[in-house]
Amino acid sequence: MTTVAAYAAPAPKAPLERTTIERRPVGDHDVLIDIKFTGICHSDIHQAQDGWYPGIFPMVPGHEIAGVVTEVGPEVTKFAVGDRVGVGCMVESCGTCDNCEAGLEQYCTGGGPVLTYNAVGKDGQPTYGGYSENIVVNEDFVVRIPEGLSLDVAAPLLCAGITTYSPLKHWNAGPGKKVAVVGLGGLGHVGVKIAHALGAEVTVLSQSLRKKDDGFRLGADHYYATSDPKTFEELAGTFDLILNTVSAPLDFNAYLSLLRTDGTMVNVGLPEEPVQIPLMSVFGHRRSLSSSGIGGIQETQEMLDFCAEHGLGAEIELINADQINEAYDRVTASDVRYRFVIDTSTI
Ligand code: NAP
Numbered sequence: 001m002t003t004v005a006a007y008a009a010p011a012p013k014a015p016l017e018r019t020t021i022e023r024r025p026v027g028d029h030d031v032l033i034d035i036k037f038t039g040i041c042h043s044d045i046h047q048a049q050d051g052w053y054p055g056i057f058p059m060v061p062g063h064e065i066a067g068v069v070t071e072v073g074p075e076v077t078k079f080a081v082g083d084r085v086g087v088g089c090m091v092e093s094c095g096t097c098d099n100c101e102a103g104l105e106q107y108c109t110g111g112g113p114v115l116t117y118n119a120v121g122k123d124g125q126p127t128y129g130g131y132s133e134n135i136v137v138n139e140d141f142v143v144r145i146p147e148g149l150s151l152d153v154a155a156p157l158l159c160a161g162i163t164t165y166s167p168l169k170h171w172n173a174g175p176g177k178k179v180a181v182v183g184l185g186g187l188g189h190v191g192v193k194i195a196h197a198l199g200a201e202v203t204v205l206s207q208s209l210r211k212k213d214d215g216f217r218l219g220a221d222h223y224y225a226t227s228d229p230k231t232f233e234e235l236a237g238t239f240d241l242i243l244n245t246v247s248a249p250l251d252f253n254a255y256l257s258l259l260r261t262d263g264t265m266v267n268v269g270l271p272e273e274p275v276q277i278p279l280m281s282v283f284g285h286r287r288s289l290s291s292s293g294i295g296g297i298q299e300t301q302e303m304l305d306f307c308a309e310h311g312l313g314a315e316i317e318l319i320n321a322d323q324i325n326e327a328y329d330r331v332t333a334s335d336v337r338y339r340f341v342i343d344t345s346t347i
């Protein structure tokens with residue numbers, strides 16, 4: 001075991017503080033990664049505040065990890081010391097169920113994937129995330145960060161990137177398709193960039209027009225404020241696909257009315273409270289309401305390669321570790337442009 005410095009929430013809703021954790025020795029199929037940057041995802045906040053379900057504390061959040069390999073186990077074949085790599089939301093899965101075999105490890109039915117933090121690994125030990133100096137991960141859950149993507153702007157792609165790329169691809173966002181992205185935060189801003197790079201006509205639906213200039217710069221073709229009721233009149237029946245990234249419950253009736261016949265609203269935002277879905281607003285135009293969780297490992301690599309090819313990274317505000325609690329407050333207040341990333345050398 002190695003003792004490693006980290007930032008942890010000692011208890012639900014408690015401020016994060018510097019501490020130490022133990023990392024397992026590097027196993028046959030493991031790589032040791034010197035973490036350089038870790039993004040702050042709103043999921044970190046939901047979990048550190050016990051918003052979804054009772055968590056495992058102390059909790060070291062962080063599933064947008066970018067770093068460099070410093071050691072490899074004897075059986076490792078995919079990575080070598082010095083490689084630039086990333087780790088996202090999962091670190092293990094059964095590897096043998098139909099979903100794992102199909103590259104959908106995030107939907108593993110053999111006990112579910114082991115999350116990067118707030119979970120218990122196959123060794124019976126709690127997993128600890130990327131708000132730390134290093135991490136030991138099985139090579140099958142490590143991806144390569146292509147040259148041309150710097151590690152700081154690549155880190156958020158490990159969750160925000162794949163969580164938006166996967167549904168945009170699955171529901172065929174591309175030329176001729178009208179795609180709305182609801183919420184211009186961490187996920188939303190990457191979603192706009194990716195949807196634009198895929199060739200779709202992209203509309204941002206944000207609470208206000210405050211970030212309109214940014215939205216156009218990120219690749220949006222249209223930008224509307226959802227606080228203005230006229231938005232919902234003007235855009236009724238417009239979209240093939242709505243990607244909802246909002247972390248709070250929405251008025252689903254209003255948003256579903258923006259879909260055209262056979263359109264789909266995909267919810268990647270995961271509010272802590274249950275939401276009400278009036279089925280009348282789905283039934284009317286054979287609309288679909290769906291959801292999507294991150295993406296598989298192979299698809300995560302595909303996403304990183306796509307982003308590198310399109311020169312596409314996250315827009316980040318780099319912070320020191322002692323600013324994590326302040327960053328949590330700002331994300332909660334929708335005051336983020338557009339992802340806080342921790343310089344882990346400051347831990
Ligand atoms: P974020 O950076 O906080 O962005 C969320 C955005 O939603 C905000 O910037 C804001 O955008 C909008 N918003 C916030 N509160 C709102 C409200 N009350 N009403 C309307 N709009 C509101 O969060 P994130 O990191 O992108 O994560 C978003 C959600 O996705 C979280 O629930 C997170 O847990 C979830 N998530 C899911 C997956 C998955 O696999 N499905 C993966 C990662 C994250 P505007 O200011 O533009 O309105």
Ligand code: ZN
Pocket residue numbers: 041042043044063089159160
């Ligand atoms: Zn996340």
